[in-house]
Structures are given as structure tokens and as C-alpha cells.
Amino acid sequence: MVPLREDVTTSVVIVGAGISGIATAFFTLKYTHRPVVLIDRGLIAHGATGHNAGQLLADFERPFDEIVSEFGFDLAIAGWRDIRSGWELLSEMYSDADCRIKFSRFPGYIGKTTLDQTIIYLEELSLKVKGGFHDEQCYISKDAPFLSSIPEKYRDLYSVVEPRFIQERLETESDIFHTLVVDERGCLNSALLCQEVAKYLQKTYVHRFGLYEQTQMRKLVLHDDHVVIDTGNHTITAEHAVLCTNGFEDFSVFDKHGLAIDLAFHRMIKGEVGYMSGYLEKMNKEPIGISFFMPDIDPRHEEEGQYFYLTRRPYDIDLDRRPGKWNLICVGGPEAHLSDREQYFFEYDYPDTMQHDIDAFIKGYYDTDPNKKINYQFTWHGLMGYTPDRIRRIGFEPRNNRLLYNVGCNGIGLIPALFGGRKIARLLSGEQLPPSIFDPRIH
Numbered sequence: 320m321v322p323l324r325e326d327v328t329t330s331v332v333i334v335g336a337g338i339s340g341i342a343t344a345f346f347t348l349k350y351t352h353r354p355v356v357l358i359d360r361g362l363i364a365h366g367a368t369g370h371n372a373g374q375l376l377a378d379f380e381r382p383f384d385e386i387v388s389e390f391g392f393d394l395a396i397a398g399w400r401d402i403r404s405g406w407e408l409l410s411e412m413y414s415d416a417d418c419r420i421k422f423s424r425f426p427g428y429i430g431k432t433t434l435d436q437t438i439i440y441l442e443e444l445s446l447k448v449k450g451g452f453h454d455e456q457c458y459i460s461k462d463a464p465f466l467s468s469i470p471e472k473y474r475d476l477y478s479v480v481e482p483r484f485i486q487e488r489l490e491t492e493s494d495i496f497h498t499l500v501v502d503e504r505g506c507l508n509s510a511l512l513c514q515e516v517a518k519y520l521q522k523t524y525v526h527r528f529g530l531y532e533q534t535q536m537r538k539l540v541l542h543d544d545h546v547v548i549d550t551g552n553h554t555i556t557a558e559h560a561v562l563c564t565n566g567f568e569d570f571s572v573f574d575k576h577g578l579a580i581d582l583a584f585h586r587m588i589k590g591e592v593g594y595m596s597g598y599l600e601k602m603n604k605e606p607i608g609i610s611f612f613m614p615d616i617d618p619r620h621e622e623e624g625q626y627f628y629l630t631r632r633p634y635d636i637d638l639d640r641r642p643g644k645w646n647l648i649c650v651g652g653p654e655a656h657l658s659d660r661e662q663y664f665f666e667y668d669y670p671d672t673m674q675h676d677i678d679a680f681i682k683g684y685y686d687t688d689p690n691k692k693i694n695y696q697f698t699w700h701g702l703m704g705y706t707p708d709r710i711r712r713i714g715f716e717p718r719n720n721r722l723l724y725n726v727g728c729n730g731i732g733l734i735p736a737l738f739g740g741r742k743i744a745r746l747l748s749g750e751q752l753p754p755s756i757f758d759p760r761i762h
């Protein structure tokens with residue numbers, strides 16, 4: 320841990336050393352000649368990046384047909400293609416940095432329960448297929464009570480299967496899940512990934528990269544040709560600043576527009592705290608990622624119902640010196656909202672109600688052995704930053720192009736953050752990019 324101990328001048332200063340900041344630093348250093356300084360008010364990857372279930376998923380947390388309606392088909396499909404490019408960018412980063420952490424990639428599964436959930440997904444799938452993407456599969460149980468109500472126009476998009484086919488892939492005995500979606504997912508320890516990549520950057524770009532932890536930005540002052548960051552005791556002067564935060568740090572942005580940018584940025588990100596629990600099992604199953612849409616979920620307002628997700632991956636540390644190899648089972652889903660500019664602390668207590676909801680889900684739908692007592696080794700929470708339309712913001716601040724954003728984790732931020740980092744590097748290199756659904760905009 321090295322905090323900033325003197326005034327610094329650089330070309331690019333990146334604020335936030337989670338996956339967004341690390342990716343932005345990696346691609347900027349690799350594809351430009353610009354010096355980079357990366358700061359974090361805490362420790363590297365100790366924010367949302369270090370408080371998740373390790374799930375890798377290239378997707379939007381919003382129905383795709385809504386994105387098409389808002390931006391048009393061509394821009395929406397281009398955005399979908401952009402997000403998916405994060406897989407190749409992850410492989411590039413992982414390979415360049417010679418990472419040693421376990422990285423699993425596999426078919427993932429989504430269980431849906433109702434007709435509305437199913438039809439909205441089939442409409443999304445039809446648009447993706449129209450755009451040339453054919454790698455997701457949909458299966459519907461022959462016993463689904465709504466099977467005959469599915470419009471005929473979707474008939475070529477799904478296969479009818481035995482209920483057990485769906486139960487086996489969701490690893491559940493429950494018969495409430497009538498629709499199964501198969502997509503591409505992965506799992507890794509994202510905090511360790513960031514730490515390994517940071518070490519690689521420090522070693523590879525000795526004269527162009529500086530990393531300062533325990534360094535909090537208090538003020539960001541934008542000028543016409545440079546920026547100045549005040550960290551309390553010292554300043555950082557740069558040509559550009561890139562915000563890779565969740566938007567709830569205690570800082571202000573000043574420029575000739577007064578408070579317009581400051582207010583716009585903090586309103587751009589809405590904080591939600593996600594709660595997760597983890598326990599260990601013998602390593603007798605392969606890594607997996609599964610999502611469960613419960614019956615009360617409104618597909619267009621997922622935050623208003625019960626949704627759970629589960630990852631299973633090898634556990635790298637021998638807990639309490641126990642012999643044998645272990646899988647770590649992480650389960651999340653319950654969330655709580657933060658009010659505007661409310662401060663979040665990782666030291667907050669873990670509410671009993673959240674643990675109860677997760678425990679009830681596990682025992683009711685996943686680990687249903689009535690005689691098994693689950694010993695939760697870990698309970699934690701993390702701050703997720705949601706944009707109002709649940710689409711990440713990547714690019715120049717419209718009022719002052721000395722400021723750029725790679726923000727908005729939206730709950731599935733690891734893969735999208737990598738695309739964001741690569742796009743920022745392209746912009747900083749002077750490349751002129753076409754309009755995108757991710758462009759920051761004035762409201």
C-alpha cells in the first residue's frame with residue numbers, strides 16, 4: 320500500500336482501482352504512450368470488485384427489447400456486440416499479465432417461472448437472432464402451464480423438453496421453473512485478478528504507471544486544457560481524468576459550468592447494496608453460474624421481486640487448514656437502496672433479514688437436503704452503481720472532454736468494465752468512434 324506523498328503531474332489520472340479502473344489503466348498503457356496514475360480512496364479492488372460472487376456475464380440488466388426501443392435496432396445490436404467483446408478483452412488481460420488465478424468459463428443457466436418472464440426473454444432472443452447472434456438456447460417444459468399461450472411467432476426459438484431436463488441444469492428439485500435459458504458465463508476471483516494485473520502494470524510500465532492507494536479525491540477541478548485533483552495534502556495535475564467509481568465517494572466536481580457536472584455525475588449513479596453469502600462444499604462438481612427468477616419477479620422491474628444468483632468455483636485457500644479441496648458456493652440477490660449521495664461503508668452490519676432470505680432460497684431450491692446444516696463461512700455486501708436506464712456510461716463528459724467515465728456496474732459489471740476500459744483507451748488515443756448507447760449524455 321503506497322499513498323500519494325507528493326504532488327504529481329501525469330497525462331491520465333484514473334479514479335477508482337476496481338475492475339473498471341484496472342481495465343482502463345491496462346488498455347491505456349498498452350495501446351497509448353500516455354503516462355497513467357491510478358488512485359483509490361481505499362485499497363485496490365476492495366470496493367464492489369472485491370465484494371461480489373465472481374460471476375462473469377456479458378449482458379444487460381434490462382430487457383433488450385427496451386434498449387432497442389430507446390436507441391434503435393442498429394445501435395442496440397452494436398452495444399450488445401460491444402459488451403460481448405469483453406470476453407476477448409478478459410483473455411487478453413489474463414494472458415498478458417500471466418495471471419495464475421483460476422478462471423472458469425462454462426454454459427450458464429437461467430431459470431424462469433412465468434409466462435411474462437418467458438415471452439419477454441423470447442422477444443429479446445428474437446432480436447439477438449435478427450442481429451446475427453445464435454449462441455443462446457431456450458427450453459420450455461412440456462408441463463409448463465403457459466406452453467399453449469406462447470405466441471406462434473416464437474416457436475422456432477425454443478425446444479420443448481421434459482421437466483427433469485430443466486431441473487437437472489438448475490440443480491434443483493423444485494418444479495416452479497418452467498423455462499431454461501442457456502448462455503455463456505464464467506467465474507473468477509475478481510479482486511485477485513485486479514491485484515495480479517496491477518503488479519504486472521507496475522513491473523511492465525515502471526516509468527509510465529503510478530498506483531496510489533489510501534488516496535481520496537476530494538475535489539476534481541476541470542479546466543479547458545487540464546484537470547487538477549485535490550487529495551487533501553497533495554494534488555494531481557493531468558490532461559484527462561477518468562472516473563471509474565460507483566459515484567458515492569465524497570467528492571465534488573468543479574468547472575466553468577458550476578455545479579452542473581457535479582450534480583449530473585452524482586445523479587447518474589444510484590447506489591444499491593447487494594448482499595451475498597458463501598459456504599464450502601467438497602469439490603465434487605464443476606464450476607457453474609445459475610440465475611433464478613422467482614414467480615413474483617416483474618421482468619421489466621426486476622428490483623421489485625425476488626431474484627437469486629449462484630456461483631460455484633474452486634476455493635483457492637485452505638480454510639482452517641482443513642485437508643481436501645473445496646468449492647465455494649456464493650449466493651446473492653437481495654438488495655437495499657441508498658438515497659442520493661448517501662455514504663456507504665463496508666463495515667455496515669449484515670441484516671438478519673437478508674441472511675434469512677438467502678438461507679430460505681438455498682434450502683428451498685438449491686441445497687435441499689433437510690438434514691444438512693449449512694455453515695456460512697462468509698457473509699458480505701457490496702455497493703453496486705446503477706445508472707438511471709441501467710446502461711453503463713463510457714466516454715467523454717459532454718460539457719468538458721477533459722473528463723471521461725467508465726461507470727455503472729449495474730450488477731454484472733466485470734465483463735462490461737473491460738469493454739469500457741478498452742473504449743476509454745481508444746478515445747484517449749484520439750480515435751473517432753461512432754455514436755454508442757454507452758455515450759454519456761446531458762439530461
